[in-house]
Amino acid sequence: MNRRRPAVTSLKYLALVTYLIFLAFPLFxxxxxxxxxxxxxxxxxxxxxxxxxxxxxxxxxxxxxxIVRSILNTTLVAGASCVLTVLLSIPAxxxxxxxxxxxxxxxxxxxxxSQIFPFILVIIPLxxxxxxxxxxxxxxxxxxxxxxxSMPFALWMLRSYVATIPYExxxxxxxxxxxxxxxxxxxxxxxxxxxxxxxxxxxxVSAWNEFMFALVLIRSPEQQTLSLxxxxxxGAEGVARLGPLAAASxxxxxxxxxxFAIMQRRLTGGLLGGAVKS
Amino acid sequence: xxxxxxxxxxxxxxxxxxxxxxTWLGLDRDGLIxxxxxxxxxxxxxxxxxxxxxxxxxxxxxAGRANETSFTGFENYASLLDDSxxxxxxxxxxxxxxSVTILQFVFALGLASLLNQKIRxxxxxxxxxxxxxxxxxxxxxxxxxxVYHPNAGILNSVLMDLGVIDGNVDWLSSxxxxxxxxxxxxxxxxxxxxxxxxxxxxxxxSKELHEAAAMDGAGVWQRFRNVTWPAIKPVVxxxxxxxxxxxxxxxxxxxxxTEGGPGGATRLPLLFAYEEAFRYGNYGYxxxxxxxxxxVIALFVVFYLRQRMxxxxxx
Numbered sequence: 001m002n003r004r005r006p007a008v009t010s011l012k013y014l015a016l017v018t019y020l021i022f023l024a025f026p027l028f029x030x031x032x033x034x035x036x037x038x039x040x041x042x043x044x045x046x047x048x049x050x051x052x053x054x055x056x057x058x059x060x061x062x063x064x065x066x067i068v069r070s071i072l073n074t075t076l077v078a079g080a081s082c083v084l085t086v087l088l089s090i091p092a093x094x095x096x097x098x099x100x101x102x103x104x105x106x107x108x109x110x111x112x113x114s115q116i117f118p119f120i121l122v123i124i125p126l127x128x129x130x131x132x133x134x135x136x137x138x139x140x141x142x143x144x145x146x147x148x149x150s151m152p153f154a155l156w157m158l159r160s161y162v163a164t165i166p167y168e169x170x171x172x173x174x175x176x177x178x179x180x181x182x183x184x185x186x187x188x189x190x191x192x193x194x195x196x197x198x199x200x201x202x203x204x205v206s207a208w209n210e211f212m213f214a215l216v217l218i219r220s221p222e223q224q225t226l227s228l229x230x231x232x233x234x235g236a237e238g239v240a241r242l243g244p245l246a247a248a249s250x251x252x253x254x255x256x257x258x259x260f261a262i263m264q265r266r267l268t269g270g271l272l273g274g275a276v277k278s
Numbered sequence: 279x280x281x282x283x284x285x286x287x288x289x290x291x292x293x294x295x296x297x298x299x300x301t302w303l304g305l306d307r308d309g310l311i312x313x314x315x316x317x318x319x320x321x322x323x324x325x326x327x328x329x330x331x332x333x334x335x336x337x338x339x340x341a342g343r344a345n346e347t348s349f350t351g352f353e354n355y356a357s358l359l360d361d362s363x364x365x366x367x368x369x370x371x372x373x374x375x376x377s378v379t380i381l382q383f384v385f386a387l388g389l390a391s392l393l394n395q396k397i398r399x400x401x402x403x404x405x406x407x408x409x410x411x412x413x414x415x416x417x418x419x420x421x422x423x424x425v426y427h428p429n430a431g432i433l434n435s436v437l438m439d440l441g442v443i444d445g446n447v448d449w450l451s452s453x454x455x456x457x458x459x460x461x462x463x464x465x466x467x468x469x470x471x472x473x474x475x476x477x478x479x480x481x482x483x484s485k486e487l488h489e490a491a492a493m494d495g496a497g498v499w500q501r502f503r504n505v506t507w508p509a510i511k512p513v514v515x516x517x518x519x520x521x522x523x524x525x526x527x528x529x530x531x532x533x534x535x536t537e538g539g540p541g542g543a544t545r546l547p548l549l550f551a552y553e554e555a556f557r558y559g560n561y562g563y564x565x566x567x568x569x570x571x572x573x574v575i576a577l578f579v580v581f582y583l584r585q586r587m588x589x590x591x592x593x
Contacts (some may be wrong), residue, residue: 016392024406029432030421046435092316095309118527120551121331121568124561148323180308209414211530227416249417260412
């Protein structure tokens with residue numbers, strides 16, 4: 001439209017570049033800080049790009065007991081939440097897709113409602129409940145909470161995948177005498193693989209990144225997840241510690257970066273696709 | 279609603295055995311068995327706690343097993359109204375939620391319309407625009423603390439070089455600039471979601487209509503007002519409402535950035551409630567705060583949506 005107006009075009013690019021600097025610069029700064037030597041971080045006039053690139057900050061971060069410990073904790077908690085969420089969601093998602101029931105709508109309503117209610121209303125009773133069950137400050141308690149809070153959305157994702165599997169396949173199976181549970185296990189579940197990967201990744205990354213529940217439900221340092229450890233880490237804010245902090249933060253970002261790399265198309269594409277039709 | 283063939287009501291004590299099988303949520307036995315492993319945990323660990331949380335707001339629940347909890351009706355709310363910290367945190371919460379939502383919407387709309395055009399390196403721009411979304415909240419907080427850091431931060435250094443400031447500013451610890459500084463991070467963190475949604479809206483705008491309007495000599499602004507805006511309005515309504523709710527309920531980001539300081543200058547309602555509950559053990563009072571937040575959100579959403587609906591009717 002503006003092919004003949006170079007001024008407008010260059011303004012446009014200028015605006016775009018400003019946006020991209022705003023959006024990407026903090027990440028650039030985090031990476032830059034993580035690659036600097038302590039001496040360079042302490043300079044009065046900070047350098048944009050490290051003069052001397054070093055990976056010492058990463059080695060330092062990985063040699064610190066609390067960080068390594070919390071990475072292992074987080075992997076365990078997120079992995080267990082992922083597996084449990086998927087296992088519990090598949091049958092329910094099947095029901096949502098195949099039955100004419102109010103379950104689908106109830107799930108959607110719950111997903112929306114849980115956005116409106118502030119987390120304090122849930123976390124106090126949850127804290128009391130877990131304490132009464134003896135699950136306060138345990139992995140099991142935290143995993144339970146993560147499974148329950150990522151499930152409604154995981155269900156919603158999986159439901160749409162089930163809906164794409166032709167029902168005839170199941171009819172054939174049940175004709176051959178397979179029970180419902182058997183049909184799901186042997187016919188539906190294998191065909192669901194892409195949906196399972198998406199829902200599983202979602203559950204893993206939400207648990208990996210989660211902070212608020214962990215803040216309230218975990219107390220002892222040995223049980224801390226990575227988010228908690230990182231936040232504790234900033235408390236001791238000597239400039240010398242900023243390098244390892246930046247390095248550890250980058251490590252903490254890896255799972256969600258992978259998730260976004262895989263899901264990018266679906267996140268933008270899926271959303272765009274749906275919106276165009278409506 | 280009942281599909282029972284018999285009209286007469288069976289006596290309550292002796293349910294008729296011939297009644298069609300009652301189904302729950304529209305599920306038969308198989309369906310229930312499959313759904314229950316997912317339903318029970320959700321009900322026990324999220325629906326029930328939420329209901330109990332709402333109820334706690336009407337009690338004097340406190341930390342410590344020895345304390346008896348009793349129903350106190352609206353007592354908590356009366357004390358809330360007398361509590362200057364409460365008013366202050368709601369004021370900050372509203373300033374935060376409105377600034378972030380509105381500014382984010384304006385910036386995201388600009389970015390989305392740029393990304394909607396044929397420009398070079400669009401794929402790169404679209405990928406970079408998603409960066410904040412792909413980062414955990416805690417890392418976002420830490421990253422911005424590094425940017426804002428009074429000595430080692432890049433912001434001070436850049437602003438000094440540009441001659442905007444002449445001494446290092448401690449952005450997150452200064453009473454005047456802490457809230458604006460935190461708002462900038464809030465805008466940054468939510469840009470991708472809002473942009474993606476608005477971009478989807480923009481792509482649904484009919485190209486033919488745009489071209490026809492251009493033929494008739496409509497300028498850029500006129501085309502935006504009369505063609506684009508009406509088409510994206512439902513999307514705008516949905517995303518700004520959601521953004522407002524998310525922002526008013528936000529906790530983690532500001533907790534990592536400032537923990538509500540300095541001197542409560544960034545103490546959002548949820549940070550206040552968190553302190554009340556887990557620092558001072560006032561569960562009932564904190565839950566009442568939560569309920570008050572729900573009321574504020576509900577009032578806002580109803581008012582906002584009704585206002586927009588009315589405008590839509592007048593067209």
